[in-house]
Amino acid sequence: MTTAALPQVPGTRDPRVSRTSRVTRFAGSPVLRLVVKRLLMAIPIMLGVTVLTFWVLSLIPGNAAQQLLGPEATPEQVAQLEEQLGLNRPGYVRYGEWLRGAVTGDLGRSIVSNQPVSDLLGERLPVTGELVLLAFVVSLVLAVPVALLAAHRPGGVWDRISMVVSTAGLSVANYVLALILVLVFAVQLGVLPAIGFTPLSEGLWPNVRSLILPSAAIGLPLFCFYARFLRGDLVDQMQQEEYVTTARAKGVGSWQVLIRHAFRNSSFGLITVVGLNLGALIGGTVIIEQIFALPGIGQMLLQAINTRDFIMVQAVVVVFALVAVVANLVVDLLYAVLDPRIRYGSR
Amino acid sequence: MAVAETPISVTDHPGVEHEHEEAPARRGRWRRSLGVAVPGGMVALIVAACFLGPVLFDLPSPVGGNILESYLPAFSPGHLLGTDPNGNDILSRLLYGGRASLFIALAVNVLGLVVGGTLGALSGYLGGVVDTVIMRVLDVLIAFPSLVLTLAVAQALGPSMRNTIFALAFFSIPAFARVARSAVLRLREMPFMAAAQLCGTPAWRVLFKHLAPNTAPQLITFGMLGMGIVIIIEGALSFLGLGIPDPAPSWGNMVATGQLSLSATPMLVVWPSLALLVTVLSFNLLGENLRARWSGR
Amino acid sequence: MSGKQRTATYPVGDSYVSEGVIAAASSGPAAPGPAGEPGEPLLVVEDLRVQFTRGGRRINAVNGLSYELLPGSMMAIIGESGSGKSVSSRALMGLLPPTATITGSVSFAGRELIGMPEREMRELRGGDIAMVFQDPARSLNPTMKIGAQVTEAIRLHSDSDRKGAHARAIELLRMVRLPAPERRFHEYPHQLSGGMRQRVMIAIALAGEPRLLIADEATTALDVTTQAQIMELLVELQQRLGMAVVMISHDLGLAASYAQDVVVMYAGRAVEHAPTATLFGNVRMPYTRALLGAIPALEREPHSLFEVTPGQPPDLSALPKGCPFRPRCPNALDRCVEMPPFREHEPEHWWACWNPVGDETGNGEQE
Numbered sequence A: 001m002t003t004a005a006l007p008q009v010p011g012t013r014d015p016r017v018s019r020t021s022r023v024t025r026f027a028g029s030p031v032l033r034l035v036v037k038r039l040l041m042a043i044p045i046m047l048g049v050t051v052l053t054f055w056v057l058s059l060i061p062g063n064a065a066q067q068l069l070g071p072e073a074t075p076e077q078v079a080q081l082e083e084q085l086g087l088n089r090p091g092y093v094r095y096g097e098w099l100r101g102a103v104t105g106d107l108g109r110s111i112v113s114n115q116p117v118s119d120l121l122g123e124r125l126p127v128t129g130e131l132v133l134l135a136f137v138v139s140l141v142l143a144v145p146v147a148l149l150a151a152h153r154p155g156g157v158w159d160r161i162s163m164v165v166s167t168a169g170l171s172v173a174n175y176v177l178a179l180i181l182v183l184v185f186a187v188q189l190g191v192l193p194a195i196g197f198t199p200l201s202e203g204l205w206p207n208v209r210s211l212i213l214p215s216a217a218i219g220l221p222l223f224c225f226y227a228r229f230l231r232g233d234l235v236d237q238m239q240q241e242e243y244v245t246t247a248r249a250k251g252v253g254s255w256q257v258l259i260r261h262a263f264r265n266s267s268f269g270l271i272t273v274v275g276l277n278l279g280a281l282i283g284g285t286v287i288i289e290q291i292f293a294l295p296g297i298g299q300m301l302l303q304a305i306n307t308r309d310f311i312m313v314q315a316v317v318v319v320f321a322l323v324a325v326v327a328n329l330v331v332d333l334l335y336a337v338l339d340p341r342i343r344y345g346s347r
Numbered sequence B: 001m002a003v004a005e006t007p008i009s010v011t012d013h014p015g016v017e018h019e020h021e022e023a024p025a026r027r028g029r030w031r032r033s034l035g036v037a038v039p040g041g042m043v044a045l046i047v048a049a050c051f052l053g054p055v056l057f058d059l060p061s062p063v064g065g066n067i068l069e070s071y072l073p074a075f076s077p078g079h080l081l082g083t084d085p086n087g088n089d090i091l092s093r094l095l096y097g098g099r100a101s102l103f104i105a106l107a108v109n110v111l112g113l114v115v116g117g118t119l120g121a122l123s124g125y126l127g128g129v130v131d132t133v134i135m136r137v138l139d140v141l142i143a144f145p146s147l148v149l150t151l152a153v154a155q156a157l158g159p160s161m162r163n164t165i166f167a168l169a170f171f172s173i174p175a176f177a178r179v180a181r182s183a184v185l186r187l188r189e190m191p192f193m194a195a196a197q198l199c200g201t202p203a204w205r206v207l208f209k210h211l212a213p214n215t216a217p218q219l220i221t222f223g224m225l226g227m228g229i230v231i232i233i234e235g236a237l238s239f240l241g242l243g244i245p246d247p248a249p250s251w252g253n254m255v256a257t258g259q260l261s262l263s264a265t266p267m268l269v270v271w272p273s274l275a276l277l278v279t280v281l282s283f284n285l286l287g288e289n290l291r292a293r294w295s296g297r
Numbered sequence C: 001m002s003g004k005q006r007t008a009t010y011p012v013g014d015s016y017v018s019e020g021v022i023a024a025a026s027s028g029p030a031a032p033g034p035a036g037e038p039g040e041p042l043l044v045v046e047d048l049r050v051q052f053t054r055g056g057r058r059i060n061a062v063n064g065l066s067y068e069l070l071p072g073s074m075m076a077i078i079g080e081s082g083s084g085k086s087v088s089s090r091a092l093m094g095l096l097p098p099t100a101t102i103t104g105s106v107s108f109a110g111r112e113l114i115g116m117p118e119r120e121m122r123e124l125r126g127g128d129i130a131m132v133f134q135d136p137a138r139s140l141n142p143t144m145k146i147g148a149q150v151t152e153a154i155r156l157h158s159d160s161d162r163k164g165a166h167a168r169a170i171e172l173l174r175m176v177r178l179p180a181p182e183r184r185f186h187e188y189p190h191q192l193s194g195g196m197r198q199r200v201m202i203a204i205a206l207a208g209e210p211r212l213l214i215a216d217e218a219t220t221a222l223d224v225t226t227q228a229q230i231m232e233l234l235v236e237l238q239q240r241l242g243m244a245v246v247m248i249s250h251d252l253g254l255a256a257s258y259a260q261d262v263v264v265m266y267a268g269r270a271v272e273h274a275p276t277a278t279l280f281g282n283v284r285m286p287y288t289r290a291l292l293g294a295i296p297a298l299e300r301e302p303h304s305l306f307e308v309t310p311g312q313p314p315d316l317s318a319l320p321k322g323c324p325f326r327p328r329c330p331n332a333l334d335r336c337v338e339m340p341p342f343r344e345h346e347p348e349h350w351w352a353c354w355n356p357v358g359d360e361t362g363n364g365e366q367e
């Protein structure tokens, strides 16, 4: 090792540090600390979310017993069923019971159908998951090139066009967009189904075909949002970051500066936004699943609220909140993997 | 050294003579005021149409229409945009529905500003335990899929305009609180705070004095964008039957009713959709352009 | 203001040779070298003007800058912050944002740079003309490995393959004396110290074998020891590779110890220009003297920042009529409401002043 003889410049790591064992490095690594910290922070949030749900649901007039028996039922009948379902006990007792199950992974049984919640979730999550995934992929795949094109010449023709389109796209409610898409592609042109879901078991194309309109209704506004965000971040990088000037001073062409240099750095911001967005996005599937009659988790939520099936509502809320928490965690981890400044723990 | 801060700007070509000293500058300023004036005018027009239109033009009632006059096409005598399945005048329903949307959106934003703004400002000003508690509660509200919460609250309270406002406040309160908190935190770092402390002025008085003028632009832009968001979500609630209860008109429930006969009479969906789009677009543009204008300084 | 002619007395390292050619010796860095053959100037800047349009205001960042630079020489541009040093040097590389309007002429080795098509300009950038910036922490791409950033520059200006570029990059990193170049090649900028990053920046600048290197406050962000090391490196490379160096600085001491020629800028103009010894031995501009006067001439700490001259730097969007230094100038005359021309008043010594230091006239005698 000749490096030992070199004068150590302050602020640099000793070259030998990088040779220490991987395990010790990981244990003390900023990445692991980050994960632990995040998970600890998630616990009170999840507790808060579930308590809040129980509380809000307890405010809803009428309970599952009443809903099950219908308006004709006598108070005695209702009371009897309440007793049977355990609905007459105070809310905190029921919450405690639910929580005890939940921490061991048992989310209970639906009050209405008596099926295990995990079975119902298992049926419906894949539908929603596929819908969201498709919307994500489509919106990102479209947003990146559009943002690059717009940011290449800020104020230019493409920038203006994309600005107009994205402003309009961000102002369209997804349910309105959904109906317009149905009107054009299902009613007028008749090329895509208006409602319904075809499972993957009946073939990839029929399956994807049934999800094109719903995922477009979710993905189009998302595309506008991402394109706009990325364009703004790219322009900031191009105009304010000195490394961009360095790249240009090297003689790198403008597209290459944009793609190789600015986009690389902007992608971190994009990842954050995508992650933060996921929670809101999955909430937005409720109405889309309703319009397109997709047997997903959002549709289940609406049904559960209507029938006062607290256990089901609680399960859906837990799933939604978990998705948001996990998405944030994944963003942080992605950062840690992708951004060398964090990977090597100097930020 | 930063080379450039202005994102987009009017440039003239190299070699332009110095006689037209002011021309490009004036053009830029003019264009920017136009960016605020046009959507601002649109908003004013929409508000005027919804609140004054029905009075000025003596439109038929939005409810209790004659069933024999249902599904009239646009430009029918007495019904400029035609009638819906219940024989109600669509234009009248659009304008009355707009009243409800605008009123709800305004109320939700004011509620968010007052409650959320106070919470956020307190949180940022007091710091410590209060800050931690308030921020954790807000974290829960933010982690909570807002639409689910709103649905549940709307269901719990029953569909009505007042309850819709309360349900939607769950969106606006945490958002405004965040903005206010960060504004207070930023103000606390300002040199005049230290100066005030040296003079013995209580910090909260200085903060209060500077809070409104310093955060007004931010809050107004935020509120404009918030108007758009609330109008969309209110529409969603009404669409699901959890917002404005049925015979009363709202853009959301008009879309929902129209959906039932989408292939036969698509215009029933198109009109309220257009109203939603144009209104939200105007608010968004106004907010965006105001933001660009204020941050461009 | 134009058509200036200077007789050159500097060694000219003839054409650029990759490595090892040591230009026939200018001995001490501070003194202009012994007589050599007069050469064509490498860079002629004539009446360069840059105006920014921003939020409806016009900022006159450069207002008729003129200077010449001989091949293989080291010249310093000094001036207060905001005097247009960076903007003028970026202007000649075409690195300014589109909000800038550039007029005037910059000829590099006989080619006009102002208005040159982007395509041609790109070949020159990083090829014949290279630049090193002030803040090495910000001027390297934080998400790219050192090696990738150096090889990118190499491959842009030669047709070497991956392996060739890799070898050349290591060679360059060694040339700028980056410790352990093979390992550093695979590291990210944040893992290096400020001094090492600046060495990497210089290696990148050298990748295209430039004839002109512009170092824009390249050592300002570094501590004093590192600053000296980097300056020594630049001088050594300049002599060894025969390239011309424009070092931009607001540090008079630095300029005095390394440059052969000094241009003093004020409000976007050159106000005094002379070989270093001439300039410091016989200051003519009141502004330059004010800069020097802020520090005792010899006992001064080597690279201290000079104190701000009394008064405010001029507002570039509303420059006063005539000499821009007038509001702060102790020598000001009535006449100074006219713009003093920038002329070669003494051999090799240019300045722009009606009432220069050394032959002051009172106001009354003027009329």
Ligand SMILES: Nc1ncnc2c1ncn2[C@@H]1O[C@H](COP(=O)(O)OP(=O)(O)O)[C@@H](O)[C@H]1O
Residues within 6 Å of the ligand: B001, B002, B003, B004, B005, C052, C054, C059, C061, C079, C080, C081, C082, C083, C084, C085, C086, C087, C088, C097, C099, C316
């Ligand atoms: N992109 C820009 N837009 C507007 N003004 C600028 C821009 N870049 C530099 N300037 C202005 O030009 C003037 C000269 O700046 P500069 O050349 O960086 O000075 P310095 O001599 O310190 O390097 C400054 O007043 C600066 O504010």
Ligand code: SF4
Residues within 6 Å of the ligand: C285, C286, C287, C323, C324, C325, C326, C327, C329, C330, C331, C332, C333, C336, C340, C352, C353, C354, C355, C356
């Ligand atoms: S021209 Fe006049 S004002 Fe300007 S530096 Fe000379 S003496 Fe001072």
Ligand SMILES: [Mg+2]
Residues within 6 Å of the ligand: B001, C085, C086, C087, C217
């Ligand atoms: Mg500078």
